[in-house]
Amino acid sequence: MQGFSTRAIHAGQEPDPITGAVTTSIHTSSTYAQDGVGGTRGGYEYSRSANPTRTTLQECLAALEDGRHARAFGSGMGATDTLLRVLLKPGDHIVIPHDAYGGTFRLIDKVLSGWGVEHTPVDLSDVEALRAAIRPETKVVWTETPTNPLLGIADIAALAGVARDAGASLVVDNTFASPYLQTPLALGADVVVHSTTKYVGGHSDVVGGAIVTNDDDLAAALSFAQNSTGSVPGPFDAWLTLRGVKTLAVRMERHCDNAERVAEMLAGHPAVEKVLYPGLPDHPGHEVAAKQMRRFGGMVSFQTAGGRDAALQVCSNTQLFTLAESLGGIESLIEHPGQMTHASTAGSMLEVPDNLVRLSVGIEDAEDLIEDLRAALDTLG
Structure with missing residues:
Protein backbone atom coordinates (compact mmCIF):
# COMPACT_ATOMS: atom_id res chain seq x y z
CA MET A 1 0.00 0.00 0.00
CA GLN A 2 1.22 3.51 -0.80
CA GLY A 3 2.13 5.88 2.03
CA PHE A 4 -0.42 8.20 3.61
CA SER A 5 0.68 11.45 1.95
CA THR A 6 0.88 9.76 -1.44
CA ARG A 7 -2.70 8.57 -1.07
CA ALA A 8 -3.84 11.98 0.19
CA ILE A 9 -2.46 13.65 -2.93
CA HIS A 10 -3.23 11.01 -5.56
CA ALA A 11 -6.06 8.66 -4.49
CA GLY A 12 -8.97 9.24 -6.88
CA GLN A 13 -7.17 12.28 -8.29
CA GLU A 14 -5.53 11.26 -11.55
CA PRO A 15 -4.85 14.07 -14.05
CA ASP A 16 -7.82 14.85 -16.28
CA PRO A 17 -7.63 12.51 -19.31
CA ILE A 18 -8.71 15.24 -21.75
CA THR A 19 -6.90 18.37 -20.55
CA GLY A 20 -4.18 16.91 -18.34
CA ALA A 21 -5.24 19.16 -15.44
CA VAL A 22 -3.59 17.90 -12.24
CA THR A 23 -6.19 19.48 -9.95
CA THR A 24 -9.66 18.00 -9.60
CA SER A 25 -12.30 20.00 -11.43
CA ILE A 26 -15.24 21.61 -9.64
CA HIS A 27 -18.25 20.09 -11.40
CA THR A 28 -21.01 22.61 -10.79
CA SER A 29 -23.62 21.00 -13.04
CA SER A 30 -26.82 19.99 -11.27
CA THR A 31 -27.89 17.61 -14.03
CA TYR A 32 -26.26 15.44 -16.72
CA ALA A 33 -27.15 14.50 -20.30
CA GLN A 34 -28.25 10.89 -20.66
CA ASP A 35 -27.60 8.58 -23.60
CA GLY A 36 -31.22 7.54 -23.90
CA VAL A 37 -33.71 7.01 -21.09
CA GLY A 38 -31.80 5.66 -18.09
CA GLY A 39 -28.52 5.69 -20.01
CA THR A 40 -26.30 7.65 -17.62
CA ARG A 41 -22.66 8.45 -18.30
CA GLY A 42 -20.60 7.10 -15.44
CA GLY A 43 -23.63 6.88 -13.17
CA TYR A 44 -24.29 10.62 -13.08
CA GLU A 45 -27.82 11.91 -13.59
CA TYR A 46 -28.45 14.51 -10.86
CA SER A 47 -25.95 16.01 -8.42
CA ARG A 48 -27.93 15.17 -5.31
CA SER A 49 -27.41 11.53 -6.21
CA ALA A 50 -23.79 11.81 -7.35
CA ASN A 51 -21.32 14.47 -8.42
CA PRO A 52 -17.84 13.88 -9.93
CA THR A 53 -16.06 16.22 -7.50
CA ARG A 54 -17.77 14.53 -4.56
CA THR A 55 -16.84 11.12 -5.97
CA THR A 56 -13.17 12.10 -6.03
CA LEU A 57 -13.32 13.25 -2.41
CA GLN A 58 -15.02 10.02 -1.38
CA GLU A 59 -12.42 7.87 -3.10
CA CYS A 60 -9.65 9.79 -1.36
CA LEU A 61 -11.24 9.57 2.10
CA ALA A 62 -11.84 5.83 1.72
CA ALA A 63 -8.19 5.33 0.81
CA LEU A 64 -7.00 7.32 3.82
CA GLU A 65 -9.14 5.32 6.24
CA ASP A 66 -8.22 1.97 4.63
CA GLY A 67 -11.88 1.52 3.72
CA ARG A 68 -13.76 0.44 0.61
CA HIS A 69 -16.57 2.98 0.75
CA ALA A 70 -16.84 6.63 1.77
CA ARG A 71 -19.80 8.98 1.62
CA ALA A 72 -19.31 12.74 1.92
CA PHE A 73 -21.98 14.88 3.58
CA GLY A 74 -22.86 18.53 4.01
CA SER A 75 -21.75 18.47 7.67
CA GLY A 76 -20.49 16.12 10.35
CA MET A 77 -23.91 16.16 12.00
CA GLY A 78 -25.54 15.39 8.66
CA ALA A 79 -23.31 12.33 8.40
CA THR A 80 -24.09 11.33 11.99
CA ASP A 81 -27.84 11.72 11.58
CA THR A 82 -27.95 9.75 8.32
CA LEU A 83 -25.84 6.94 9.74
CA LEU A 84 -27.88 6.58 12.92
CA ARG A 85 -31.16 6.58 11.01
CA VAL A 86 -29.80 3.74 8.87
CA LEU A 87 -28.42 1.72 11.79
CA LEU A 88 -31.24 2.31 14.30
CA LYS A 89 -35.01 1.97 14.40
CA PRO A 90 -37.61 2.76 17.09
CA GLY A 91 -37.04 0.56 20.14
CA ASP A 92 -33.29 0.19 19.55
CA HIS A 93 -30.60 1.18 22.03
CA ILE A 94 -27.27 2.97 21.53
CA VAL A 95 -24.32 3.29 23.92
CA ILE A 96 -22.52 6.65 23.80
CA PRO A 97 -19.47 8.05 25.62
CA HIS A 98 -20.12 9.71 28.96
CA ASP A 99 -18.22 12.71 27.58
CA ALA A 100 -19.51 12.75 23.99
CA TYR A 101 -19.50 15.80 21.74
CA GLY A 102 -22.41 18.05 22.63
CA GLY A 103 -23.87 18.02 19.13
CA THR A 104 -23.92 14.23 19.01
CA PHE A 105 -25.54 14.08 22.45
CA ARG A 106 -28.14 16.67 21.45
CA LEU A 107 -29.08 14.70 18.32
CA ILE A 108 -29.46 11.45 20.23
CA ASP A 109 -31.02 12.86 23.41
CA LYS A 110 -33.35 15.44 21.88
CA VAL A 111 -34.11 14.16 18.36
CA LEU A 112 -33.68 10.39 18.14
CA SER A 113 -35.20 9.86 21.58
CA GLY A 114 -38.46 11.23 20.18
CA TRP A 115 -38.20 8.54 17.53
CA GLY A 116 -38.08 5.83 20.21
CA VAL A 117 -34.30 5.28 20.39
CA GLU A 118 -32.85 4.86 23.89
CA HIS A 119 -29.28 5.66 24.90
CA THR A 120 -26.90 5.02 27.77
CA PRO A 121 -23.81 7.17 28.48
CA VAL A 122 -20.83 5.03 29.53
CA ASP A 123 -17.17 5.63 30.34
CA LEU A 124 -15.88 3.78 27.30
CA SER A 125 -12.33 3.67 28.62
CA ASP A 126 -13.76 0.89 30.83
CA VAL A 127 -14.53 -2.13 28.64
CA GLU A 128 -16.39 -3.90 31.43
CA ALA A 129 -18.64 -0.86 31.86
CA LEU A 130 -19.56 -1.16 28.20
CA ARG A 131 -20.23 -4.86 28.57
CA ALA A 132 -22.56 -4.14 31.50
CA ALA A 133 -24.45 -1.48 29.51
CA ILE A 134 -25.18 -3.74 26.54
CA ARG A 135 -28.82 -4.78 26.15
CA PRO A 136 -30.52 -7.16 23.73
CA GLU A 137 -31.77 -4.01 21.95
CA THR A 138 -28.29 -2.49 21.61
CA LYS A 139 -27.52 -2.00 17.94
CA VAL A 140 -24.78 0.66 18.04
CA VAL A 141 -21.79 1.44 20.23
CA TRP A 142 -20.73 4.99 19.44
CA THR A 143 -17.34 6.17 20.58
CA GLU A 144 -15.00 9.11 20.15
CA THR A 145 -11.32 8.67 20.83
CA PRO A 146 -9.93 11.09 21.79
CA THR A 147 -13.23 12.44 23.14
CA ASN A 148 -14.46 15.99 22.83
CA PRO A 149 -13.65 17.91 25.06
CA LEU A 150 -12.18 15.76 27.88
CA LEU A 151 -9.65 13.94 25.65
CA GLY A 152 -10.62 10.51 26.93
CA ILE A 153 -9.19 7.47 25.19
CA ALA A 154 -11.04 4.26 24.34
CA ASP A 155 -9.42 1.00 23.24
CA ILE A 156 -10.95 0.58 19.79
CA ALA A 157 -9.96 -3.07 19.36
CA ALA A 158 -11.38 -3.99 22.78
CA LEU A 159 -14.66 -2.14 22.15
CA ALA A 160 -14.94 -3.81 18.74
CA GLY A 161 -14.78 -7.21 20.40
CA VAL A 162 -17.58 -6.37 22.85
CA ALA A 163 -19.75 -4.86 20.13
CA ARG A 164 -19.21 -7.82 17.83
CA ASP A 165 -20.17 -10.29 20.56
CA ALA A 166 -23.38 -8.31 21.12
CA GLY A 167 -24.27 -8.13 17.43
CA ALA A 168 -23.88 -4.34 17.50
CA SER A 169 -21.97 -1.99 15.19
CA LEU A 170 -18.99 -0.08 16.56
CA VAL A 171 -18.90 3.48 15.18
CA VAL A 172 -15.81 5.60 15.83
CA ASP A 173 -15.91 9.38 15.50
CA ASN A 174 -12.33 9.90 14.31
CA THR A 175 -12.54 13.69 14.02
CA PHE A 176 -10.00 14.55 16.74
CA ALA A 177 -7.41 12.05 15.56
CA SER A 178 -7.91 12.36 11.78
CA PRO A 179 -7.07 9.40 9.53
CA TYR A 180 -3.41 10.39 9.71
CA LEU A 181 -3.14 9.58 13.40
CA GLN A 182 -5.60 6.68 13.66
CA THR A 183 -7.40 4.21 11.37
CA PRO A 184 -10.27 2.60 13.36
CA LEU A 185 -11.39 0.19 10.62
CA ALA A 186 -8.02 -1.55 10.86
CA LEU A 187 -8.61 -1.94 14.60
CA GLY A 188 -11.99 -3.63 14.17
CA ALA A 189 -14.46 -0.74 13.96
CA ASP A 190 -17.39 -1.15 11.60
CA VAL A 191 -17.82 2.51 10.67
CA VAL A 192 -15.76 5.71 10.89
CA VAL A 193 -17.33 9.17 11.03
CA HIS A 194 -15.65 12.54 10.50
CA SER A 195 -16.52 16.15 10.69
CA THR A 196 -14.33 17.01 7.71
CA THR A 197 -14.81 20.65 8.74
CA LYS A 198 -12.02 20.02 11.22
CA TYR A 199 -8.58 18.50 10.54
CA VAL A 200 -9.41 16.92 7.18
CA GLY A 201 -10.37 20.28 5.64
CA GLY A 202 -7.98 22.02 7.98
CA HIS A 203 -8.44 25.67 7.04
CA SER A 204 -11.69 26.75 8.75
CA ASP A 205 -13.25 27.54 5.38
CA VAL A 206 -15.57 24.59 4.67
CA VAL A 207 -18.23 22.59 6.52
CA GLY A 208 -18.55 18.89 5.77
CA GLY A 209 -18.79 15.34 7.06
CA ALA A 210 -17.95 11.82 5.99
CA ILE A 211 -18.71 8.17 6.71
CA VAL A 212 -16.27 5.38 5.82
CA THR A 213 -16.96 1.64 5.99
CA ASN A 214 -15.99 -1.71 4.49
CA ASP A 215 -19.58 -2.98 4.66
CA ASP A 216 -21.03 -3.15 1.13
CA ASP A 217 -24.64 -3.38 2.31
CA LEU A 218 -24.26 -0.46 4.70
CA ALA A 219 -22.65 1.63 1.96
CA ALA A 220 -25.61 0.95 -0.33
CA ALA A 221 -28.07 1.84 2.44
CA LEU A 222 -26.20 5.08 3.14
CA SER A 223 -26.31 6.03 -0.54
CA PHE A 224 -30.06 5.44 -0.62
CA ALA A 225 -30.64 7.42 2.59
CA GLN A 226 -28.39 10.27 1.50
CA ASN A 227 -30.09 10.58 -1.85
CA SER A 228 -33.49 10.44 -0.17
CA THR A 229 -32.73 13.13 2.42
CA GLY A 230 -30.39 15.31 0.36
CA SER A 231 -27.64 15.66 2.95
CA VAL A 232 -24.88 16.31 0.41
CA PRO A 233 -21.97 18.75 0.12
CA GLY A 234 -21.80 21.13 -2.81
CA PRO A 235 -19.03 20.59 -5.38
CA PHE A 236 -17.01 23.59 -4.16
CA ASP A 237 -17.18 22.28 -0.57
CA ALA A 238 -15.94 18.90 -1.80
CA TRP A 239 -13.12 20.59 -3.70
CA LEU A 240 -12.07 22.68 -0.69
CA THR A 241 -11.97 19.56 1.44
CA LEU A 242 -9.85 17.78 -1.16
CA ARG A 243 -7.47 20.72 -1.28
CA GLY A 244 -7.11 20.61 2.49
CA VAL A 245 -6.59 16.88 2.80
CA LYS A 246 -3.53 16.97 0.55
CA THR A 247 -1.53 18.59 3.38
Whole structure:
Protein backbone atom coordinates (compact mmCIF):
# COMPACT_ATOMS: atom_id res chain seq x y z
CA MET A 1 0.00 0.00 0.00
CA GLN A 2 1.22 3.51 -0.80
CA GLY A 3 2.13 5.88 2.03
CA PHE A 4 -0.42 8.20 3.61
CA SER A 5 0.68 11.45 1.95
CA THR A 6 0.88 9.76 -1.44
CA ARG A 7 -2.70 8.57 -1.07
CA ALA A 8 -3.84 11.98 0.19
CA ILE A 9 -2.46 13.65 -2.93
CA HIS A 10 -3.23 11.01 -5.56
CA ALA A 11 -6.06 8.66 -4.49
CA GLY A 12 -8.97 9.24 -6.88
CA GLN A 13 -7.17 12.28 -8.29
CA GLU A 14 -5.53 11.26 -11.55
CA PRO A 15 -4.85 14.07 -14.05
CA ASP A 16 -7.82 14.85 -16.28
CA PRO A 17 -7.63 12.51 -19.31
CA ILE A 18 -8.71 15.24 -21.75
CA THR A 19 -6.90 18.37 -20.55
CA GLY A 20 -4.18 16.91 -18.34
CA ALA A 21 -5.24 19.16 -15.44
CA VAL A 22 -3.59 17.90 -12.24
CA THR A 23 -6.19 19.48 -9.95
CA THR A 24 -9.66 18.00 -9.60
CA SER A 25 -12.30 20.00 -11.43
CA ILE A 26 -15.24 21.61 -9.64
CA HIS A 27 -18.25 20.09 -11.40
CA THR A 28 -21.01 22.61 -10.79
CA SER A 29 -23.62 21.00 -13.04
CA SER A 30 -26.82 19.99 -11.27
CA THR A 31 -27.89 17.61 -14.03
CA TYR A 32 -26.26 15.44 -16.72
CA ALA A 33 -27.15 14.50 -20.30
CA GLN A 34 -28.25 10.89 -20.66
CA ASP A 35 -27.60 8.58 -23.60
CA GLY A 36 -31.22 7.54 -23.90
CA VAL A 37 -33.71 7.01 -21.09
CA GLY A 38 -31.80 5.66 -18.09
CA GLY A 39 -28.52 5.69 -20.01
CA THR A 40 -26.30 7.65 -17.62
CA ARG A 41 -22.66 8.45 -18.30
CA GLY A 42 -20.60 7.10 -15.44
CA GLY A 43 -23.63 6.88 -13.17
CA TYR A 44 -24.29 10.62 -13.08
CA GLU A 45 -27.82 11.91 -13.59
CA TYR A 46 -28.45 14.51 -10.86
CA SER A 47 -25.95 16.01 -8.42
CA ARG A 48 -27.93 15.17 -5.31
CA SER A 49 -27.41 11.53 -6.21
CA ALA A 50 -23.79 11.81 -7.35
CA ASN A 51 -21.32 14.47 -8.42
CA PRO A 52 -17.84 13.88 -9.93
CA THR A 53 -16.06 16.22 -7.50
CA ARG A 54 -17.77 14.53 -4.56
CA THR A 55 -16.84 11.12 -5.97
CA THR A 56 -13.17 12.10 -6.03
CA LEU A 57 -13.32 13.25 -2.41
CA GLN A 58 -15.02 10.02 -1.38
CA GLU A 59 -12.42 7.87 -3.10
CA CYS A 60 -9.65 9.79 -1.36
CA LEU A 61 -11.24 9.57 2.10
CA ALA A 62 -11.84 5.83 1.72
CA ALA A 63 -8.19 5.33 0.81
CA LEU A 64 -7.00 7.32 3.82
CA GLU A 65 -9.14 5.32 6.24
CA ASP A 66 -8.22 1.97 4.63
CA GLY A 67 -11.88 1.52 3.72
CA ARG A 68 -13.76 0.44 0.61
CA HIS A 69 -16.57 2.98 0.75
CA ALA A 70 -16.84 6.63 1.77
CA ARG A 71 -19.80 8.98 1.62
CA ALA A 72 -19.31 12.74 1.92
CA PHE A 73 -21.98 14.88 3.58
CA GLY A 74 -22.86 18.53 4.01
CA SER A 75 -21.75 18.47 7.67
CA GLY A 76 -20.49 16.12 10.35
CA MET A 77 -23.91 16.16 12.00
CA GLY A 78 -25.54 15.39 8.66
CA ALA A 79 -23.31 12.33 8.40
CA THR A 80 -24.09 11.33 11.99
CA ASP A 81 -27.84 11.72 11.58
CA THR A 82 -27.95 9.75 8.32
CA LEU A 83 -25.84 6.94 9.74
CA LEU A 84 -27.88 6.58 12.92
CA ARG A 85 -31.16 6.58 11.01
CA VAL A 86 -29.80 3.74 8.87
CA LEU A 87 -28.42 1.72 11.79
CA LEU A 88 -31.24 2.31 14.30
CA LYS A 89 -35.01 1.97 14.40
CA PRO A 90 -37.61 2.76 17.09
CA GLY A 91 -37.04 0.56 20.14
CA ASP A 92 -33.29 0.19 19.55
CA HIS A 93 -30.60 1.18 22.03
CA ILE A 94 -27.27 2.97 21.53
CA VAL A 95 -24.32 3.29 23.92
CA ILE A 96 -22.52 6.65 23.80
CA PRO A 97 -19.47 8.05 25.62
CA HIS A 98 -20.12 9.71 28.96
CA ASP A 99 -18.22 12.71 27.58
CA ALA A 100 -19.51 12.75 23.99
CA TYR A 101 -19.50 15.80 21.74
CA GLY A 102 -22.41 18.05 22.63
CA GLY A 103 -23.87 18.02 19.13
CA THR A 104 -23.92 14.23 19.01
CA PHE A 105 -25.54 14.08 22.45
CA ARG A 106 -28.14 16.67 21.45
CA LEU A 107 -29.08 14.70 18.32
CA ILE A 108 -29.46 11.45 20.23
CA ASP A 109 -31.02 12.86 23.41
CA LYS A 110 -33.35 15.44 21.88
CA VAL A 111 -34.11 14.16 18.36
CA LEU A 112 -33.68 10.39 18.14
CA SER A 113 -35.20 9.86 21.58
CA GLY A 114 -38.46 11.23 20.18
CA TRP A 115 -38.20 8.54 17.53
CA GLY A 116 -38.08 5.83 20.21
CA VAL A 117 -34.30 5.28 20.39
CA GLU A 118 -32.85 4.86 23.89
CA HIS A 119 -29.28 5.66 24.90
CA THR A 120 -26.90 5.02 27.77
CA PRO A 121 -23.81 7.17 28.48
CA VAL A 122 -20.83 5.03 29.53
CA ASP A 123 -17.17 5.63 30.34
CA LEU A 124 -15.88 3.78 27.30
CA SER A 125 -12.33 3.67 28.62
CA ASP A 126 -13.76 0.89 30.83
CA VAL A 127 -14.53 -2.13 28.64
CA GLU A 128 -16.39 -3.90 31.43
CA ALA A 129 -18.64 -0.86 31.86
CA LEU A 130 -19.56 -1.16 28.20
CA ARG A 131 -20.23 -4.86 28.57
CA ALA A 132 -22.56 -4.14 31.50
CA ALA A 133 -24.45 -1.48 29.51
CA ILE A 134 -25.18 -3.74 26.54
CA ARG A 135 -28.82 -4.78 26.15
CA PRO A 136 -30.52 -7.16 23.73
CA GLU A 137 -31.77 -4.01 21.95
CA THR A 138 -28.29 -2.49 21.61
CA LYS A 139 -27.52 -2.00 17.94
CA VAL A 140 -24.78 0.66 18.04
CA VAL A 141 -21.79 1.44 20.23
CA TRP A 142 -20.73 4.99 19.44
CA THR A 143 -17.34 6.17 20.58
CA GLU A 144 -15.00 9.11 20.15
CA THR A 145 -11.32 8.67 20.83
CA PRO A 146 -9.93 11.09 21.79
CA THR A 147 -13.23 12.44 23.14
CA ASN A 148 -14.46 15.99 22.83
CA PRO A 149 -13.65 17.91 25.06
CA LEU A 150 -12.18 15.76 27.88
CA LEU A 151 -9.65 13.94 25.65
CA GLY A 152 -10.62 10.51 26.93
CA ILE A 153 -9.19 7.47 25.19
CA ALA A 154 -11.04 4.26 24.34
CA ASP A 155 -9.42 1.00 23.24
CA ILE A 156 -10.95 0.58 19.79
CA ALA A 157 -9.96 -3.07 19.36
CA ALA A 158 -11.38 -3.99 22.78
CA LEU A 159 -14.66 -2.14 22.15
CA ALA A 160 -14.94 -3.81 18.74
CA GLY A 161 -14.78 -7.21 20.40
CA VAL A 162 -17.58 -6.37 22.85
CA ALA A 163 -19.75 -4.86 20.13
CA ARG A 164 -19.21 -7.82 17.83
CA ASP A 165 -20.17 -10.29 20.56
CA ALA A 166 -23.38 -8.31 21.12
CA GLY A 167 -24.27 -8.13 17.43
CA ALA A 168 -23.88 -4.34 17.50
CA SER A 169 -21.97 -1.99 15.19
CA LEU A 170 -18.99 -0.08 16.56
CA VAL A 171 -18.90 3.48 15.18
CA VAL A 172 -15.81 5.60 15.83
CA ASP A 173 -15.91 9.38 15.50
CA ASN A 174 -12.33 9.90 14.31
CA THR A 175 -12.54 13.69 14.02
CA PHE A 176 -10.00 14.55 16.74
CA ALA A 177 -7.41 12.05 15.56
CA SER A 178 -7.91 12.36 11.78
CA PRO A 179 -7.07 9.40 9.53
CA TYR A 180 -3.41 10.39 9.71
CA LEU A 181 -3.14 9.58 13.40
CA GLN A 182 -5.60 6.68 13.66
CA THR A 183 -7.40 4.21 11.37
CA PRO A 184 -10.27 2.60 13.36
CA LEU A 185 -11.39 0.19 10.62
CA ALA A 186 -8.02 -1.55 10.86
CA LEU A 187 -8.61 -1.94 14.60
CA GLY A 188 -11.99 -3.63 14.17
CA ALA A 189 -14.46 -0.74 13.96
CA ASP A 190 -17.39 -1.15 11.60
CA VAL A 191 -17.82 2.51 10.67
CA VAL A 192 -15.76 5.71 10.89
CA VAL A 193 -17.33 9.17 11.03
CA HIS A 194 -15.65 12.54 10.50
CA SER A 195 -16.52 16.15 10.69
CA THR A 196 -14.33 17.01 7.71
CA THR A 197 -14.81 20.65 8.74
CA LYS A 198 -12.02 20.02 11.22
CA TYR A 199 -8.58 18.50 10.54
CA VAL A 200 -9.41 16.92 7.18
CA GLY A 201 -10.37 20.28 5.64
CA GLY A 202 -7.98 22.02 7.98
CA HIS A 203 -8.44 25.67 7.04
CA SER A 204 -11.69 26.75 8.75
CA ASP A 205 -13.25 27.54 5.38
CA VAL A 206 -15.57 24.59 4.67
CA VAL A 207 -18.23 22.59 6.52
CA GLY A 208 -18.55 18.89 5.77
CA GLY A 209 -18.79 15.34 7.06
CA ALA A 210 -17.95 11.82 5.99
CA ILE A 211 -18.71 8.17 6.71
CA VAL A 212 -16.27 5.38 5.82
CA THR A 213 -16.96 1.64 5.99
CA ASN A 214 -15.99 -1.71 4.49
CA ASP A 215 -19.58 -2.98 4.66
CA ASP A 216 -21.03 -3.15 1.13
CA ASP A 217 -24.64 -3.38 2.31
CA LEU A 218 -24.26 -0.46 4.70
CA ALA A 219 -22.65 1.63 1.96
CA ALA A 220 -25.61 0.95 -0.33
CA ALA A 221 -28.07 1.84 2.44
CA LEU A 222 -26.20 5.08 3.14
CA SER A 223 -26.31 6.03 -0.54
CA PHE A 224 -30.06 5.44 -0.62
CA ALA A 225 -30.64 7.42 2.59
CA GLN A 226 -28.39 10.27 1.50
CA ASN A 227 -30.09 10.58 -1.85
CA SER A 228 -33.49 10.44 -0.17
CA THR A 229 -32.73 13.13 2.42
CA GLY A 230 -30.39 15.31 0.36
CA SER A 231 -27.64 15.66 2.95
CA VAL A 232 -24.88 16.31 0.41
CA PRO A 233 -21.97 18.75 0.12
CA GLY A 234 -21.80 21.13 -2.81
CA PRO A 235 -19.03 20.59 -5.38
CA PHE A 236 -17.01 23.59 -4.16
CA ASP A 237 -17.18 22.28 -0.57
CA ALA A 238 -15.94 18.90 -1.80
CA TRP A 239 -13.12 20.59 -3.70
CA LEU A 240 -12.07 22.68 -0.69
CA THR A 241 -11.97 19.56 1.44
CA LEU A 242 -9.85 17.78 -1.16
CA ARG A 243 -7.47 20.72 -1.28
CA GLY A 244 -7.11 20.61 2.49
CA VAL A 245 -6.59 16.88 2.80
CA LYS A 246 -3.53 16.97 0.55
CA THR A 247 -1.53 18.59 3.38
CA LEU A 248 -3.10 16.66 6.26
CA ALA A 249 0.04 14.71 7.16
CA VAL A 250 2.35 17.70 7.36
CA ARG A 251 -0.25 19.77 9.21
CA MET A 252 -0.91 17.06 11.77
CA GLU A 253 2.78 16.70 12.52
CA ARG A 254 2.99 20.42 13.30
CA HIS A 255 -0.28 20.35 15.30
CA CYS A 256 1.15 17.52 17.40
CA ASP A 257 4.52 19.21 17.87
CA ASN A 258 2.88 22.38 19.12
CA ALA A 259 0.28 20.64 21.28
CA GLU A 260 2.95 18.64 23.09
CA ARG A 261 4.84 21.80 24.01
CA VAL A 262 1.69 23.66 25.04
CA ALA A 263 0.62 20.74 27.26
CA GLU A 264 4.01 20.65 28.94
CA MET A 265 3.86 24.38 29.71
CA LEU A 266 0.32 24.11 31.08
CA ALA A 267 1.27 21.16 33.28
CA GLY A 268 3.82 23.31 35.05
CA HIS A 269 1.76 26.49 35.48
CA PRO A 270 0.39 27.19 38.98
CA ALA A 271 -2.92 28.55 37.63
CA VAL A 272 -3.71 25.20 35.97
CA GLU A 273 -5.38 22.52 38.06
CA LYS A 274 -5.26 19.70 35.51
CA VAL A 275 -4.12 19.17 31.91
CA LEU A 276 -6.01 16.74 29.68
CA TYR A 277 -3.75 15.54 26.88
CA PRO A 278 -3.15 11.87 25.98
CA GLY A 279 0.48 12.60 25.17
CA LEU A 280 1.28 13.24 28.84
CA PRO A 281 2.56 10.09 30.60
CA ASP A 282 0.15 10.58 33.52
CA HIS A 283 -2.92 10.63 31.28
CA PRO A 284 -4.98 7.50 32.09
CA GLY A 285 -5.32 6.65 28.40
CA HIS A 286 -1.70 7.32 27.47
CA GLU A 287 -0.69 3.69 26.88
CA VAL A 288 -3.77 2.87 24.80
CA ALA A 289 -3.33 6.04 22.76
CA ALA A 290 0.33 5.20 22.15
CA LYS A 291 -0.75 1.76 20.92
CA GLN A 292 -3.44 2.83 18.46
CA MET A 293 -2.39 6.35 17.41
CA ARG A 294 0.59 7.56 15.41
CA ARG A 295 0.88 10.61 17.68
CA PHE A 296 -1.36 12.28 20.27
CA GLY A 297 -3.09 15.04 18.34
CA GLY A 298 -3.48 18.80 18.38
CA MET A 299 -6.27 19.16 20.96
CA VAL A 300 -5.48 20.10 24.57
CA SER A 301 -7.94 20.78 27.39
CA PHE A 302 -7.18 22.03 30.86
CA GLN A 303 -8.96 23.02 34.06
CA THR A 304 -8.12 26.26 35.78
CA ALA A 305 -7.33 26.33 39.48
CA GLY A 306 -9.53 29.40 39.98
CA GLY A 307 -12.77 27.79 38.82
CA ARG A 308 -15.23 29.02 36.20
CA ASP A 309 -14.36 32.72 36.41
CA ALA A 310 -10.68 31.96 35.86
CA ALA A 311 -11.52 29.81 32.83
CA LEU A 312 -13.61 32.58 31.32
CA GLN A 313 -10.88 35.11 31.99
CA VAL A 314 -8.24 33.00 30.24
CA CYS A 315 -10.53 32.59 27.23
CA SER A 316 -10.93 36.38 27.04
CA ASN A 317 -7.28 37.30 27.54
CA THR A 318 -5.44 35.41 24.80
CA GLN A 319 -4.30 37.27 21.70
CA LEU A 320 -3.16 34.55 19.28
CA PHE A 321 -5.66 31.95 20.45
CA THR A 322 -8.94 33.18 18.95
CA LEU A 323 -12.09 32.75 21.06
CA ALA A 324 -14.20 30.62 18.72
CA GLU A 325 -15.94 27.28 18.34
CA SER A 326 -14.80 24.48 16.01
CA LEU A 327 -11.28 23.11 15.79
CA GLY A 328 -8.67 21.56 13.54
CA GLY A 329 -7.77 24.61 11.49
CA ILE A 330 -4.30 26.01 10.98
CA GLU A 331 -5.04 28.85 13.42
CA SER A 332 -5.19 28.28 17.18
CA LEU A 333 -8.59 28.52 18.91
CA ILE A 334 -9.69 28.68 22.54
CA GLU A 335 -13.15 28.11 23.97
CA HIS A 336 -15.15 27.46 27.14
CA PRO A 337 -17.00 24.19 26.37
CA GLY A 338 -19.54 24.61 29.17
CA GLN A 339 -21.00 27.73 27.58
CA MET A 340 -20.07 27.10 23.95
CA THR A 341 -19.73 23.75 22.16
CA HIS A 342 -21.14 21.65 25.02
CA ALA A 343 -23.89 23.89 26.36
CA SER A 344 -26.40 21.23 25.29
CA THR A 345 -25.02 18.88 27.97
CA ALA A 346 -25.83 21.22 30.88
CA GLY A 347 -27.79 19.46 33.60
CA SER A 348 -27.16 16.00 32.10
CA MET A 349 -24.74 13.19 32.92
CA LEU A 350 -22.51 14.62 30.21
CA GLU A 351 -22.18 18.12 31.69
CA VAL A 352 -18.57 19.27 31.44
CA PRO A 353 -16.61 20.96 34.28
CA ASP A 354 -17.22 24.70 34.42
CA ASN A 355 -13.50 25.41 34.81
CA LEU A 356 -12.65 23.58 31.58
CA VAL A 357 -10.89 25.33 28.69
CA ARG A 358 -10.41 23.62 25.32
CA LEU A 359 -7.60 24.48 22.92
CA SER A 360 -7.28 23.67 19.26
CA VAL A 361 -3.54 24.17 18.88
CA GLY A 362 -2.70 25.49 15.43
CA ILE A 363 0.49 25.50 13.40
CA GLU A 364 1.85 28.90 14.38
CA ASP A 365 5.29 29.16 16.03
CA ALA A 366 5.10 27.19 19.27
CA GLU A 367 7.01 29.82 21.25
CA ASP A 368 4.41 32.45 20.38
CA LEU A 369 1.51 30.20 21.39
CA ILE A 370 3.14 29.30 24.69
CA GLU A 371 3.84 32.93 25.53
CA ASP A 372 0.25 33.90 24.64
CA LEU A 373 -1.20 31.29 26.98
CA ARG A 374 1.30 31.99 29.73
CA ALA A 375 0.48 35.69 29.64
CA ALA A 376 -3.26 34.96 29.85
CA LEU A 377 -2.74 32.58 32.78
CA ASP A 378 -0.42 34.99 34.57
CA THR A 379 -3.24 37.55 34.75
CA LEU A 380 -5.07 35.22 37.13
CA GLY A 381 -2.55 36.16 39.81
